[in-house]
Amino acid sequence: MTDAISSILSQIRAHESRTREGVSNAIDVGGFGNVGNVGRSNETTPSNGAGFGQLLSKAIDNVSETQANASSLQTAFELGDPRADLARTMVAMQQSQIAFRATVEVRNRLVQAYQDVMNMPV
Template identity: 70%
Template sequence: MTDAISSILSQIRAHEMRSRGTLADAPLGNAIAIDGNRASGGVGGTAPAPGFQQTLSNVIDKVSQTQANASSLQTAFELGDPRADLARVMVAMQQSQVAFRATVEVRNRLVQAYQDVMNMPI
């Protein structure tokens, strides 16, 4: 159990490091950023890191925004808007689908971890 949790945490950290590097270079504004208001590493005091509940809420909000963006691009394409080409619509829909699947997977792992903790003998 501990190895599985360590593995998941290391995967999340690796993904976060990759996303920090790629989000800075991303040309589109529809990529999902886990925490858009990070404090800069200045000499003065830094803002405390958001808690688990705030981080989870931010991620769910970003997934919701991604789904809304994909839906609006799809509607624009269906109405014949020349700015909404098929490639952008398909990419936005795939991003939305991947973000939702990742959120569901995180939820499933959290429920499993909760159940494991609750079933531990005292």
């Protein structure tokens, strides 16, 4: 279990370093918009004065957008749209699943950190 968590964290760190270098991780999926927009711009970096709440809100919005894009691509594939082939649909679904898992892991770690702080002796 800890190997999986370490793997996800290393992927998040690699993605963050690519984002800082200005590389976008967005994939245009046959006219269905970008999938995987987590690193689409530098507006989520803390250097512009955005608070932690805003940063977290933007990250959750990006995960939600990724899930919506994957869902629309899946629906288009099921309806037989020729632009939505199986490979693109599967990639979009996997990106959505990984983004959701990473978000849940961040939430779990934040809850654990909060509990640790609350249990500290004063």
